[in-house]
Amino acid sequence: MPIKFITGRLKGMKYSLQGGIQLIRSEASIQVQFGVAILIxxxxFYYNISRTEWIAQTLCIGLVMTAEGLNTAIEGIADFIHPDFHEKIGRIKDIAAGAVGIAALIAVIIAGIIYIPRIF
Structure with missing residues (x-):
C-alpha cells in the first residue's frame, strides 16, 4: 500500500475530527443532541440493555447527529449562495431540517421500545 494513500486517509481523518469538534462547539442543536446521547x-448502562439494543441505540445517535451535521452544512451553503430570503432556499433548508426531524422521531421511537418496558 503506497504511503501517499495512507497519509491521505490520515489527513481525511484529521479534517473529519476537526469538523466534528467545530460542529459540537458551534451548533446548539448538536450540543443538545450530544447531551441527550450521553444521558441515553x-x-x-443503568438498565443493562442488550447488545442488539446497544447497536440500535448507537445507530440512532449516529443517525441523528449525522443528519444534524448535514443539515448544518446545507444551511451554511444555502446562506452563502443566497444570504437574503429566497423561497427556494427556504424550502431546501426546511427539507434538510425535516430530515433531522425524521431521524429524531425514529430515535425517540426506538428509545421508547428499549426503555419504556424497563421504566414501567
Whole structure:
C-alpha cells in the first residue's frame, strides 16, 4: 500500500475530527443532541440493555447527529449562495431540517421500545 494513500486517509481523518469538534462547539442543536446521547448512554448502562439494543441505540445517535451535521452544512451553503430570503432556499433548508426531524422521531421511537418496558 503506497504511503501517499495512507497519509491521505490520515489527513481525511484529521479534517473529519476537526469538523466534528467545530460542529459540537458551534451548533446548539448538536450540543443538545450530544447531551441527550450521553444521558441515553448512561441509561443503557443503568438498565443493562442488550447488545442488539446497544447497536440500535448507537445507530440512532449516529443517525441523528449525522443528519444534524448535514443539515448544518446545507444551511451554511444555502446562506452563502443566497444570504437574503429566497423561497427556494427556504424550502431546501426546511427539507434538510425535516430530515433531522425524521431521524429524531425514529430515535425517540426506538428509545421508547428499549426503555419504556424497563421504566414501567
Amino acid at each position: 448512554t448512561i441509561a443503557g
